[in-house]
Amino acid sequence: VTIRGTRRLRRSFFARPATTVAPExxxxxxxxxxxxxxxxxxxxxxxxxxxxxEAYMPDDPASHSFRGERPRNLSMFGPAGVLYVYxxxxxxxxxxxxxxxPGDGQAVLLRAVTPLVGIEAMRARRKGxxxxxxxxxxxxxxxxxxxxxxxxxxxxxxxxxxxxxGDDGTPPPSEPRVGTRVGISSGxxxxxxxxxx
DNA sequence: CATGCGATCCGCT
DNA sequence: GCGGATCGCATGC
Numbered sequence: 001v002t003i004r005g006t007r008r009l010r011r012s013f014f015a016r017p018a019t020t021v022a023p024e025x026x027x028x029x030x031x032x033x034x035x036x037x038x039x040x041x042x043x044x045x046x047x048x049x050x051x052x053x054e055a056y057m058p059d060d061p062a063s064h065s066f067r068g069e070r071p072r073n074l075s076m077f078g079p080a081g082v083l084y085v086y087x088x089x090x091x092x093x094x095x096x097x098x099x100x101x102p103g104d105g106q107a108v109l110l111r112a113v114t115p116l117v118g119i120e121a122m123r124a125r126r127k128g129x130x131x132x133x134x135x136x137x138x139x140x141x142x143x144x145x146x147x148x149x150x151x152x153x154x155x156x157x158x159x160x161x162x163x164x165x166g167d168d169g170t171p172p173p174s175e176p177r178v179g180t181r182v183g184i185s186s187g188x189x190x191x192x193x194x195x196x197x
Numbered sequence: 198c199a200t201g202c203g204a205t206c207c208g209c210t
Numbered sequence: 211g212c213g214g215a216t217c218g219c220a221t222g223c
Contacts, residue, residue: 054204056204062204063204064204067220070219070220071219072218072219072220086204086218087217087218088203088204088205088217088218089202089203089205089206089215089216089217090203090215090216090217090218091205091206091215091216091217092205092206094204094205096204109204111204129207133206137205137206138204138205139205139206140205140206143206181204182204183203183204183205184203184204185203
């Protein structure tokens with residue numbers, strides 16, 4: 001697998017409604033470059049192909065932004081292309097890409113990827129788990145890629161960003177599986193979850 | 198200040 | 211299929 005020819009997605013890609021951006025993120029590449037010797041071992045580039053996402057929109061009762069800006073969700077109100085990472089259930093991290101215009105409070109939750117590069121490093125972080133369970137959930141994905149609160153607010157469109165999303169020319173599925181979002185208690189009727197077939 | 202619970206995962210049944 | 215783990219934040223008294 002190579003990421004030669006892979007182009008970093010620009011801010012204009014993300015600066016659209018989350019419900020538009022989300023299905024287009026399917027088959028894009030999530031890339032993370034942990035710093036060597038930072039304690040976030042093991043180092044080395046990590047790449048996975050995005051297979052599942054959910055959209056969280058303005059005026060969306062299921063969204064963390066619904067009740068306005070808070071210290072925790074501040075990055076969600078930033079410019080498109082910023083990472084919104086939060087800590088959940090006292091043990092898991094979840095990663096989102098901010099979409100729309102600054103102040104909108106909309107984002108796409110990255111729920112699952114297929115590991116492509118750095119699989120050994122992911123196995124190490126996901127110790128004891130079978131390969132199929134390396135990154136097939138939002139918390140697992142963050143653990144496999146070493147994404148944590150210190151990534152909250154990272155601008156993935158900035159040159160040299162340690163986390164970014166790339167396009168290697170693979171188009172999104174023409175007929176993704178569409179369904180309702182999971183793990184929420186309101187806004188459950190909105191069909192804003194997309195998966196590769 | 199106390200309480201409740203969450204955009205989850207895992208191990209056991 | 212179910213419940214426990216575990217903690218930051220929002221809410222309410």
